[in-house]
Amino acid sequence: MALTQSEQKTLAAKTAVDTLIEQKKIFSGMKIGLGTGSTALPAVKRLSERIEDGTLHDIKAVVTSFQTENYCKDLGIPVYTLNDREIDGQLDLAIDGADEIDPENHLIKGGGAAHLLEKIVEYNSKELVIVADESKSVAHVGTKFPLPVEIVPGARRAVEKELKKLGAKCVLREGVRKCGPVITDNGNQILDCTWESPVNPVEMEDKIDRITGVVEVGFFTKLKPTAFIAHADGSVEIR
């Protein structure tokens, strides 16, 4: 029977953590960045199971959202910040989900509005591992899933004008069961951007980041992540 999307997420997460432990890329005493969302959390859960069964100890986690912080605390995983002396601004590995991933492993992230902290954590990590279900694999990033751009609230109209010049159509992300815009974990707002035809994500990441009032864009193109992508037939592609 074909796996559901949720089963694929759990499979990708569990396979990634177990494989990385086997390959000694996840090891006791390491500093690990933990992502946000419904695929990252099963990876956090698996990590906690491997701590509980005695495989791992002295793991120092740096989280990318309140969601992941709460989850780690509930599971008893010690949480640090990048600024703590024990972490010193540098992680061994980070593991996270993605909204889109192209054949070169360029990513769109920020569907959960956490891409600012995710980028800070992941761009300061020696390795990035992405876990995803097969729906996230696309030929070109940025045409289907809207690109999240975190902005300073007072700069919204000015930033929208600049994004329009880059060919984007922008929508301010609205809260669910909360009136008005989504407010990120950092007190900012999100513009979700779409283009009619594919854009170059590498160039666009830089161009959007240069707009005054933009805090961070959801294109992640400067890393060479390893991706674990689970399929409905129960296989896990590693690329």
Ligand code: 5RP
């Ligand atoms: C949060 C993210 C998530 O990793 C991304 O949205 C994927 O989420 P999910 O695993 O729930 O599909 O970037 O900002």
